[in-house]
Amino acid sequence: MTSSERPRRRGRPTAPLLSQEKITRAAVELIEIRGYTALTMAALARQLGVAPSALYNHVSSKRQLLLWLQDHVNQEIDCSDFGARPWDAALESWARSYREAYARHALLVPVIAVTPIAGSPHTVAMYEKVAAGLRAGGWPDDQVMDVVVAVESFVLGSALDAAAPDDIFDVPGDQAPVLAAVVGARVGRDTARAAFDLGLATVLAGLRDRLKALGT
Amino acid sequence: MTSSERPRRRGRPTAPLLSQEKITRAAVELIEIRGYTALTMAALARQLGVAPSALYNHVSSKRQLLLWLQDHVNQEIDCSDFGARPWDAALESWARSYREAYARHALLVPVIAVTPIAGSPHTVAMYEKVAAGLRAGGWPDDQVMDVVVAVESFVLGSALDAAAPDDIFDVPGDQAPVLAAVVGARVGRDTARAAFDLGLATVLAGLRDRLKALGT
DNA sequence: GGGCTAAATGAGCGGCATTCATATTGTCTC
DNA sequence: GAGACAATATGAATGCCGCTCATTTAGCCC
CATH class of the missing domain: 1.10.10 (Arc Repressor Mutant, subunit A)
Incomplete structure (x- = not known):
């Protein structure tokens, strides 16, 4: 020793x-x-x-270190489907990959959400690819970022949720009978995953409808 | 002195x-x-x-203090439409109120997302009301919490986004031309609000479709 | 009134990010 | 080759922060 x-x-x-x-x-x-x-x-x-x-x-600081980390994590996000598949399929695989990456780095979420991307090359490259894919899919310029941010908000919220304990909604049945019942009705499942799947499918369906409505 | x-x-x-x-x-x-x-x-x-x-x-600790704070903030969230209006209208006003409350308390978001609700009476009461409203609206028990969590994920992600600076996506045009263009196409607007509005409308539309499809 | 408990004080601890004076070495210049 | 300079390490020190603890005081109960 x-x-x-x-x-x-x-x-x-x-x-x-x-x-x-x-x-x-x-x-x-x-x-x-x-x-x-x-x-x-x-x-x-x-x-x-x-x-x-x-x-x-x-x-220069620990915050700077976290930004390096952010750019590193963003490198792991797969956005290769943009340009190779339809915009909605690409958006879906991007969102899944995005969530997985940040479920493992939930503590970065509040940092990245408020930090300018300019200093992070891989992050910029990712958004460039996503933006180009949506534009090519027919989204008008002035709505592309709204779509990106909306999906991203859902993804980051879901990443936080994935870091939560499974029993986060457990509650004595006498205090909140309905809540206890609906919480009990989903035992056994991977609850965070189920909520994400439902939300993502919902968002994608809504977006497809919206884009179709824009065309008419 | x-x-x-x-x-x-x-x-x-x-x-x-x-x-x-x-x-x-x-x-x-x-x-x-x-x-x-x-x-x-x-x-x-x-x-x-x-x-x-x-x-x-x-x-007992600073974390405990933050939990008190969380319950206090949750008290401000308006869920009075559940039981008074259709489930989708109630979900919308709840989501808006929820986002506003946590936009002012973004630093609580990572704390609340992973903390069991049992010790927070107002929080439990809120979920009870939301769950009862969705159930009354026709949602099956085993999907109620998935809907709640999905919407909540979007809301909390949007609250984080609302705390971000307006120029978070600004980037030199030569590095990422498409990104620069679509970011430029939305100047002047309240961008965080626009993304939230688009996302919320999308989610609600998707949820209405999904519930309708369940009925057939 | 004696003992127990609640609720304050202030000293102090360990951990943390960060700074600074200092030391060493490679490189560039003449 | 000598001397200046920049890069990059060390280790001591600083200040903030959450938290603990011994101690003090006042009310309450028997």
Whole structure:
């Protein structure tokens, strides 16, 4: 135990120990192993074999780190169907992939929802592809972003819901009999998934109708 | 400056200075005046004219305080249309009211999304009313909560979106021409509101269709 | 009136993000 | 090659924050 610490060099190393790439990867690893509460600058530095203050030569703040993380997570979202399949099918697979990615990163949701995308290249590329797909599908320019944001709102809300415990609506039957009954009527299912599926199907059906109505 | 401090008594006061009611009200005031980042236990104690440690005789943790806050905010949500109007009209006014309440309390969203409702009486009452309204509208028991959760997911996602800056999608036109074009096509509008309106109308239309289809 | 309990105070703890002085080394310039 | 400079590490220190604890005081009950 006493000799396991490699001698830490002071001063500039031959090759940089850190980079955006390495820091982001380490953060993802840390989160996957020990969860979001374990993501502290000290723990991250530890993971990288470096002093906490060294991080600040590469990342300006923890918030900045979360933005890197956001862009990294957005890379995992599959939007390849846009341009290859009809807009509604592409929107559906995009939404599913989007939800899955953020169900694993629910703590990022409130961050990404309010952060400008300009500094995140992969994120910009994703929206570009989605916007182009909707436009090509016949949506008028002034409604494309409304559709995107509406679907995205549903997806992010559903990602939060997916992070909730299964028994979140459990309640003593004498206080709220109807609630207890309808909650009881769905036991056994993957409830978050069922709600998402119902909502997504509903949204897509509504959007198809709306676009059709626009054409007349 | 030197004499303005009222002499703080040590030990038990004649009448309690604190209660759940008073603490919650003070927290709401603090948030409305100085925002969520200003909501610290120290600042809250200051607002109440009390030492920080005194709070812990009444509230077990800051998380507990946020749950009180949640129940308080949920009280503001109007679900009076359930039972008075058709289920879809009631769902719409509920969703609008819900979104407005949490647009002002976006930081609570990630907390409420994953917290069991059992300890929050007003919250339970709200869901009871919503569930009863949907059931009375003809929704089968095993789908009521899916509908509620789907709509709620959309509402909470939209509340987060409402807290975002207007220029969140602004991006240099050469990087993402289509995105820049469709973002530009909606300038001037209240964009978050427009996306919510489109999404809500879409969801409601889809739900009406789905319920109709169930009947056949 | 003696003991129990409720409810305040203030000191202090550990964890956190962040800053700063300092050290070391590679690179560029003359 | 020497000297200046920039990049990048270390480790000590700072300040905020949630929270705990020993202590004090006042009301209530027997």
